[in-house]
Amino acid sequence: MGLYTVHLPQWKLDEISEIKRLASEFKLVGLVDMYGIPARQVQDIRRNLRGKAELKMTRNTLIEHAFGDLSGEIQELTSHLSGHSALIFTNENPFKLFSILEKNKTKMAARPGETAPDDIVISKGPTSFRPGPIVGELQQAGIPAAIEAGKVTIRETKTVVKAGEEINKKLADALVKLDIKPMDVGLAIQAAYYEGSIYEADVLAIDETAFYNSIISAATHAFNLSVNACYPTKDTASAIMTKAVREARGVAIEAAVASSDVIDAVLGKAQAQAMALQNVTG
Numbered sequence: 001m002g003l004y005t006v007h008l009p010q011w012k013l014d015e016i017s018e019i020k021r022l023a024s025e026f027k028l029v030g031l032v033d034m035y036g037i038p039a040r041q042v043q044d045i046r047r048n049l050r051g052k053a054e055l056k057m058t059r060n061t062l063i064e065h066a067f068g069d070l071s072g073e074i075q076e077l078t079s080h081l082s083g084h085s086a087l088i089f090t091n092e093n094p095f096k097l098f099s100i101l102e103k104n105k106t107k108m109a110a111r112p113g114e115t116a117p118d119d120i121v122i123s124k125g126p127t128s129f130r131p132g133p134i135v136g137e138l139q140q141a142g143i144p145a146a147i148e149a150g151k152v153t154i155r156e157t158k159t160v161v162k163a164g165e166e167i168n169k170k171l172a173d174a175l176v177k178l179d180i181k182p183m184d185v186g187l188a189i190q191a192a193y194y195e196g197s198i199y200e201a202d203v204l205a206i207d208e209t210a211f212y213n214s215i216i217s218a219a220t221h222a223f224n225l226s227v228n229a230c231y232p233t234k235d236t237a238s239a240i241m242t243k244a245v246r247e248a249r250g251v252a253i254e255a256a257v258a259s260s261d262v263i264d265a266v267l268g269k270a271q272a273q274a275m276a277l278q279n280v281t282g
Contacts, residue, residue, distance in 0.1 A: 008065075015058055019066035019087065022054065023074065026089035028062045028097060030192035031063075031077055035084035040260070041106060041185055050106045053090035053097065055187070060085060076198050080191040094192040098204035105186030109176045112169035120182050124157040127178065134177065141174035 008016075023029045026274065034042070046055055060081045067075050090097050110116070122143050129152035138145035144155045161167055167175075167182075175182065192199045224238040227243060252262045253269060 006248060012065075015062050016066045016069070019058065019063060020086070021057070022056065022089045023070060026054070027091045028094060029074060029077065029191040029192045030087065030088045030090075030094070030097065030193055031080050031085045032088050032101070032187040033082060033084055033190055034086045035189070036106075036111075037185055037187075041108075042096060042105070045104060049100070052092065052100060053088055056087040056089070058087065063087065073196055073198055074193045077191055079110050080200075081235060082190065084255055085190060086187075088189075090188065094189075094194050095197040095203055095206070098189055098193065098201075099208070101189060102189045104186045107181035107187040108183045109181050110167045110183050112167065112172045112174045113212055114167050114172075114183060115165055116167055116182060117184055118163045119159050119183065120161045120167075120180070121157060121159050122178070122180070123152075124154050124155055126151050126153045129177075137177070139168070141170040143178075148223055162259070 001155070037045070038093055049055060060083070063081060063085070067078050072245075081279075105191070110120075110227045115136060126148070127143065127145075131147045131150070131152060135145050138152070138154075142158075142160050144158055145152055146155050147153070160171060161266050164231055189201050189204060191201070192204070223239075225231075226233055230244075232240050232241055249262055249265075252259060253265045256266050258266060
C-alpha cells in the first residue's frame with residue numbers, strides 16, 4: 001500500500017484493500033456511470049448481474065488511491081472517473097459486458113432538461129382521457145390533441161422532439177400523462193481495463209448483427225475471389241476443381257471432342273443441331 005494511504009482512517013483503508021482484492025480476482029475492471037438511476041433500478045440491476053458481474057459503489061478518491069497502488073494501464077481508469085462513477089468487476093470480455101448492460105437497461109419517464117436519446121414520436125389515435133384541461137396541456141407541449149367522440153384524440157402522428165434535443169417541462173409532463181417513457185436507464189460503461197488494455201465506451205458500442213453480416217460478406221467475397229483466381233486453399237480447392245471440370249467439359253462439348261466423359265453430350269448436341277437444320281430445310 002502506498003505511503004500516502006497510511007494516514008487514512010481504517011474504514012477507508014479497508015475499502016481500498018477491497019477494491020484491490022476485487023481487481024486481482026477478476027479479469028475486467030470497469031467504471032460505470034450511475035447518474036440518474038433510482039435506488040429501485042439499482043437493486044434490479046444488481047439482481048440481474050448476479051453471477052455475471054459485481055457492482056461496487058464507493059468514493060472516487062478511494063478508487064484513485066486503490067488504482068494508484070496498482071501497476072500497469074489500470075491506473076489510466078482514473079482519468080475516466082466522474083461524480084457518479086461506480087466500479088464493476090467481471091470475467092467477461094468488455095464487449096460481452098457492454099452487451100449485458102445494454103440488455104439490462106429499462107425505460108423511464110423523461111425529466112425536464114434531459115436530452116432525448118431517440119426521436120420521440122407521438123402516434124395518431126384516441127387516448128384514455130376524457131375531455132378536460134388535458135387537451136390544452138397536450139397542445140402547449142406541441143402535441144396535436146383534440147376531442148373526438150367524447151375522448152381526447154391525437155389527430156396526427158408527430159415527432160415532438162428529435163434525438164439529441166432537450167425535453168422541456170411541458171413536454172416532459174405530457175409524456176408522463178401519456179405513459180411514454182423514452183429514457184434508457186441502466187449502467188453506462190465509461191471505460192474498462194481488460195488484459196492490459198483500456199477500452200472506452202465508443203469502442204465497445206458496436207452493432208453485433210451488422211458486424212456479423214460484415215464478416216459473412218467478407219468471407220463470401222474472399223471465397224469467390226479465391227475460386228475465380230484459381231488460388232487453392234483448404235476451403236476452396238474443391239470448388240476450384242469442380243469449376244475446372246465444368247469448364248473443361250464445356251470446352252470439350254463445344255469442340256466436339258469424342259471422349260468417354262462427354263461423348264453423350266457431343267452426340268446429343270449434334271442430334272439437336274441436325275433436327276434444327278431439318279426443320280429449317282423442311
